Amino acid sequence: MNTYEPVxxxxxxxxxxxxxxxFCACSTKFGSEPNANTCPICMGLPGTxxxxxxxxxxxxxxxxxxxxxxxxxxxxxxxxxxxxxxxPKAYQISQxxxxxxxxxxxxxxxxxxxxxxxQIGITRAHLEEDAGKLLHEGVKDGSWVDYNRxxxxxxxxxxxxxxxxxxxxxxxxxxxxxVLLYLEVSDCNMEEGSLRCDxxxxxxxxxxxxxxxxxxxxxxxxxxxxxxxxQYEIERQTEALxxxxxxxxxxxxxxxxxxxxxxxRSKEHAHDYRYFxxxxxxxxxxxxxxxxxxxxALPELPQARKERFVKNFGLSDYDASxxxxxxxxxxxxxNCVKEGANAKLACNWIQTDLLGALxxxxxxxxQNPITPKHLAGMLALIENNTISGKIGKxxxxxxxxxxxxxxxxxxxKNLVQVTDTKLLEDIAERVIAANPNPVEQYxxxxxxxxxxxxxxxxxxxxxxxxxxxxxxxLQKKLS
Amino acid sequence: xxxxxNIDSLxxxxxxxxxxxEKAKLTxxxxxxxxxxxxxxxxxxxxxxxxxxxxxxxxxxxADEVKPALVREEVLKHSPHREGNxxxxxxxxxxx
Ligand SMILES: [Zn+2]
Numbered sequence: 001m002n003t004y005e006p007v008x009x010x011x012x013x014x015x016x017x018x019x020x021x022x023f024c025a026c027s028t029k030f031g032s033e034p035n036a037n038t039c040p041i042c043m044g045l046p047g048t049x050x051x052x053x054x055x056x057x058x059x060x061x062x063x064x065x066x067x068x069x070x071x072x073x074x075x076x077x078x079x080x081x082x083x084x085x086x087x088p089k090a091y092q093i094s095q096x097x098x099x100x101x102x103x104x105x106x107x108x109x110x111x112x113x114x115x116x117x118x119q120i121g122i123t124r125a126h127l128e129e130d131a132g133k134l135l136h137e138g139v140k141d142g143s144w145v146d147y148n149r150x151x152x153x154x155x156x157x158x159x160x161x162x163x164x165x166x167x168x169x170x171x172x173x174x175x176x177x178x179v180l181l182y183l184e185v186s187d188c189n190m191e192e193g194s195l196r197c198d199x200x201x202x203x204x205x206x207x208x209x210x211x212x213x214x215x216x217x218x219x220x221x222x223x224x225x226x227x228x229x230x231q232y233e234i235e236r237q238t239e240a241l242x243x244x245x246x247x248x249x250x251x252x253x254x255x256x257x258x259x260x261x262x263x264x265r266s267k268e269h270a271h272d273y274r275y276f277x278x279x280x281x282x283x284x285x286x287x288x289x290x291x292x293x294x295x296x297a298l299p300e301l302p303q304a305r306k307e308r309f310v311k312n313f314g315l316s317d318y319d320a321s322x323x324x325x326x327x328x329x330x331x332x333x334x335n336c337v338k339e340g341a342n343a344k345l346a347c348n349w350i351q352t353d354l355l356g357a358l359x360x361x362x363x364x365x366x367q368n369p370i371t372p373k374h375l376a377g378m379l380a381l382i383e384n385n386t387i388s389g390k391i392g393k394x395x396x397x398x399x400x401x402x403x404x405x406x407x408x409x410x411x412x413k414n415l416v417q418v419t420d421t422k423l424l425e426d427i428a429e430r431v432i433a434a435n436p437n438p439v440e441q442y443x444x445x446x447x448x449x450x451x452x453x454x455x456x457x458x459x460x461x462x463x464x465x466x467x468x469x470x471x472x473x474l475q476k477k478l479s
Numbered sequence: 480x481x482x483x484x485n486i487d488s489l490x491x492x493x494x495x496x497x498x499x500x501e502k503a504k505l506t507x508x509x510x511x512x513x514x515x516x517x518x519x520x521x522x523x524x525x526x527x528x529x530x531x532x533x534x535x536x537x538x539x540x541x542a543d544e545v546k547p548a549l550v551r552e553e554v555l556k557h558s559p560h561r562e563g564n565x566x567x568x569x570x571x572x573x574x575x
Contacts, residue, residue: 143569
């Protein structure tokens with residue numbers, strides 16, 4: 001058991017959020033009519049000249065700095081040559097030996113690690129243009145090509161083979177995506193292809209330092225798919241190795257429906273891309289001053305925000321992690337606190353009740369109708385004893401469904417907590433008279449019997465009695 | 480032959496079919512070109528930065544602005560096969 005150690009590296013392609021393509025003025029808008037966003041440059045017509053979109057380079061530098069890579073002072077582009085119908089020029093403009101970013105890292109902390117952090121190296125990140133899209137489904141004897149994506153700016157982020165489990169891979173991707181969203185360099189929408197991932201995985205006997213034969217997995221449509229595909233592939237390779245088989249170096253496609261990877265038996269030639277410097281693009285130099293300007297403009301990143309949440313708001317490491325992994329969630333939390341909410345209370349209510357209620361209604365967090373101010377208002381009602389926490393749990397869903405403030409709901413439905421001691425004493429006397437058995441039990445030392453009596457009073461007041469006051473009254477009357 | 484390249488695989492990569500006599504001729508030509516380039520190998524290049532571009536230009540950018548080219552119809556018209564607004568090509572991959 002477990003005699004093999006997986007060695008995993010990930011390649012992430014992220015679409016940079018520019019308005020126009022990387023080398024021409026065509027729109028990058030998703031969902032345009034087929035081939036509407038094309039021009040002689042991205043169609044690869046002779047006599048055209050690509051020119052680098054300065055915003056693409058700036059966004060790549062932002063990512064590079066956030067991932068602690070070194071930004072190259074000198075940058076050039078290269079041609080990667082291969083024939084494929086999605087590639088109008090029969091070469092892709094990419095970067096070979098002088099990428100924008102090199103040698104960085106990202107700290108991960110998978111849930112199963114028990115809080116232990118690990119550094120995953122970033123080998124490099126380079127700029128390149130995307131290819132077009134081939135459509136096969138429903139097309140008779142052939143494929144359709146849409147070149148709207150051809151020339152979309154991509155940053156390929158390559159990790160070191162430092163990842164040792166599918167869980168680590170999942171955590172790496174989640175954290176990388178959070179960083180990209182914080183930087184606002186991409187919308188990271190996997191369905192629309194703004195974020196794509198390929199995985200390399202090999203096995204080696206534990207303790208061995210040499211790598212085994214690696215297999216590349218493609219067609220990974222979600223982070224969960226990456227995790228499942230790696231799990232499957234590790235099992236497949238383990239079995240093969242245990243039976244004395246050799247692992248073939250190949251590309252395999254993940255089939256999510258069947259839950260397995262399938263060898264891509266393509267007639268593809270051994271990769272021989274014959275990279276050479278792109279003569280249509282001049283080289284680029286980046287000064288220390290420009291790098292520093294980009295660095296200074298970096299926003300607060302997830303790791304820093306997490307540490308701040310722990311330090312300033314007294315949140316647990318885990319709670320802070322959950323809040324910062326989703327940029328919008330963390331900002332919402334912080335705005336609630338700014339509106340006067342108790343930080344720990346807000347953290348709990350957002351994570352459990354609010355997310356739960358939204359989930360039940362199939363609403364995403366973007367569709368959350370409760371403003372930070374209104375959530376803070378609801379929490380204030382609990383804190384100042386106007387309503388009990390229990391009533392709060394009924395009020396919150398109503399705030400979503402009826403789009404009203406907690407104040408309005410509490411008044412309309414008459415949910416104000418009963419703190420009138422005289423009234424509660426009367427009810428308590430009635431309850432004591434009607435339940436001699438629990439009263440006897442309590443008096444004979446079974447103090448937990450008081451719970452039943454509290455419950456009865458809560459029932460009579462439709463949950464509105466202040467439980468603390470009820471407890472005090474009962475204890476006094478039964479002593 | 481002791482060439483530093485394989486004419487068959489080069490032809491394959493370039494997607495061209497060569498007749499036997501063409502292969503012989505091209506092998507000869509390519510060898511001469513390589514020999515010519517190899518002469519550069521005799522230069523002492525210590526301390527000299529590799530040239531990546533012959534033009535003495537750098538940092539030529541464009542601003543991130545969209546200008547629709549509106550050439551779709553023109554380009555599709557010249558395509559040997561089209562269906563609607565798509566180009567049509569022979570099926571190329573073994574689908575999973
Ligand atoms: Zn274009």
